[in-house]
Amino acid sequence: DAGITQSPRHKVTETGTPVTLRCHQTENHRYMYWYRQDPGHGLRLIHYSYGVKDTDKGEVSDGYSVSRSKTEDFLLTLESATSSQTSVYFCAARGTGASYEQYFGPGTRLTVT
Amino acid sequence: AQSVTQLGSHVSVSEGALVLLRCNYSSSVPPYLFWYVQYPNQGLQLLLKYTTGATLVKGINGFEAEFKKSETSFHLTKPSAHMSDAAEYFCAVSEPDSWGKFQFGAGTQVVVTP
Numbered sequence: 001d002a003g004i005t006q007s008p009r010h011k012v013t014e015t016g017t018p019v020t021l022r023c024h025q026t027e028n029h030r031y032m033y034w035y036r037q038d039p040g041h042g043l044r045l046i047h048y049s050y051g052v053k054d055t056d057k058g059e060v061s062d063g064y065s066v067s068r069s070k071t072e073d074f075l076l077t078l079e080s081a082t083s084s085q086t087s088v089y090f091c092a093a094r095g096t097g098a099s100y101e102q103y104f105g106p107g108t109r110l111t112v113t
Numbered sequence: 114a115q116s117v118t119q120l121g122s123h124v125s126v127s128e129g130a131l132v133l134l135r136c137n138y139s140s141s142v143p144p145y146l147f148w149y150v151q152y153p154n155q156g157l158q159l160l161l162k163y164t165t166g167a168t169l170v171k172g173i174n175g176f177e178a179e180f181k182k183s184e185t186s187f188h189l190t191k192p193s194a195h196m197s198d199a200a201e202y203f204c205a206v207s208e209p210d211s212w213g214k215f216q217f218g219a220g221t222q223v224v225v226t227p
Binding site: 100 | 117122145149155217220
């Protein structure tokens, strides 16, 4: 599992409430990513980080923000959750070597009611 | 912009038969290519990858894939399906110098029948 954990693993929340998902890695990977997985869409990139405090938007970033104050932690925040953000969220990480692959966490299933 | 197409959202194969999952991509530069597998309620696990060198790459669990630049394809095969191969498979593409960002295909669900 390349030392990537996500918390919580499951969450049910109401529309309009803020939600923060946490990704923690123990391998000192430089790059980290947040994806959402929805049927028929595969995984789509929300935000990514290329270093501490260095983040940028992915293809589906509207309604999401991220922060990375330490190498090991990458937080995803839904400022005001909507039902369209019901999804499974995956965190991934990648080092700076020539391997190029990403290592994935176990996912967080978020339901917005 | 890059894109990834996986032909067939669901594939049913008999145990012992060939598994063939198709992946085509579009990219402005030669990309890095990956296949991942996802078992129910789990994260994604790398099956194999192509970055440079030999275009036929072997991965875990008896899978292999061939990069064909002229066809912009990276199809995944396994000669003989096993019941444990039932899972969802994702093809992913990453362009060099793109901060390692992936573009995923929509996925192919594989069902293995006895």
